[in-house]
Amino acid sequence: MNPADRYVPRRRPRTRLAVALFAIVAAVLSALAPDAGAEYGDVVINNYSDGAGMRPVVFPHWFHRVRYRCKVCHADLGFQFKAGGNQINMVKIIDGQFCGGCHNGDIAWSVENCNLCHSGKPGTLTQVHESTTSQIASPPARVTAK
């Protein structure tokens, strides 16, 4: 499930509606599913961001693959196929590694645009979204009557 869920209540007044239905609905929660529908392949990178008080980074594969083949990042720039597996930090980026290979104000907009990369909900765990594991059904809740 999307851990960002924990943050849902404080951001939406709509949850009040849910409060009203709480007693009824709590019993049939077939899912802790957030009504999130992250785009397939979006990667949240949050090894250090939360700890540093920044929003987690959201990397959209779909947007980049319109512009680049996988090899540019995963062979030429050396990104490992592993969400969070590259120990990316800001020093590496300003030195032209990882995102900094392109986000340098020359090929693509530069690092001053913190909030374009650091755009995730606080607390979202590092992961690639909508992956196979999130598609596998889990057993429904077995709740006994009071």
Next chain:
Amino acid sequence: MTPLRGSSLHGRTAALALALVAAFAAPGARAQGKAVYDQACGVCHNAGIVGAPKLGDAKAWEPRIKQGVPALYAVALGGKGGMPARGGNLNLSDTQVKSAVDYIVSQAKVRATTAVASAPPAAAPAPATRTAAAVASTPAAQSPPASALPTSAAQPPAAPAATAPTDPPASSVAKFAPGPTTVAAAVPVRAPVSGAQANAFNRLLRPPAQRNLPPAEDGIHDPANDGTQLLQPPLEAFGALPRSNAGNRVDWVKALAETRIQPRVDRVDPKAEAVVMDLNIVREVKGSMPDVVYPHKQHTEWLDCSNCHPAIFVPQKGANQISMAGILLGEKCGVCHGKVAFPVSECRLCHSKPKPTAATAAPAR
């Protein structure tokens, strides 16, 4: 309440329920443990896949918990049998894995208490278990076991049959795998199930998410962040591209072949051309499924030889052990398919070569 409408509320209410529980019973640690569990452990431990002890199954957990929580940490970190090191998610820190173990332990205890004393006071189990978990987690907190070398222990579980049936139907989309049982255990107040709800039309199928949502609504971007508003909504980009039935719902192979997109092959040089190799490898599949044709052409359009060889595949026909169970867990073809390239639900894109001896089942008459 209609299932559809209800389902969108479930999510919110579930979130709320979780938040309430977190607020009253176990702030921080418990919530993290659950989040990690849902992300990395629930796939196997919710349903008992490949022999994993089920969450909340007191009988299965009791003998294990008796070994002491540090022993459980050691297995969770280092792996054992079908249990991959860190649940196969090597990104998880020691603390995260341990918090998930604490959560599992707390659930086993909650269930056990409930089973013995059939009417526990509403809020009692949670705080009790929190203390237990918190105490248990302190002594071992700093000592990763010697066996924690992740790669050595991370083997694929050897039971394809166990994972295959849990495959989602091709039409299932874009919803997270929830950890529902955990809610039942975590919510202190239990409401009765009305008959209608127990017989909801879709019990397991998660409702179709709205697809290709704009960033501010997709659940992972923070709508309160000004940068979020500047990001491109996927549908704006996908409008001109050939569609497909899964993943981004874009047929990337076709989009490229028809030059609807011209992704660069080089970081700076827009004219560099891909080194494309046209070599099909047929992998025979036991049973009724059509054989798999692995096409180098479509892959080398996007990828470099070094992306696959030798780290993922030894470049020799038949030299690699590939199974659907592994693919579902993110190995071999599953490194990309089910993550970024088209998802595993699209069986026929891979299983594309019909068997010479037509093995297709004839309809029973």
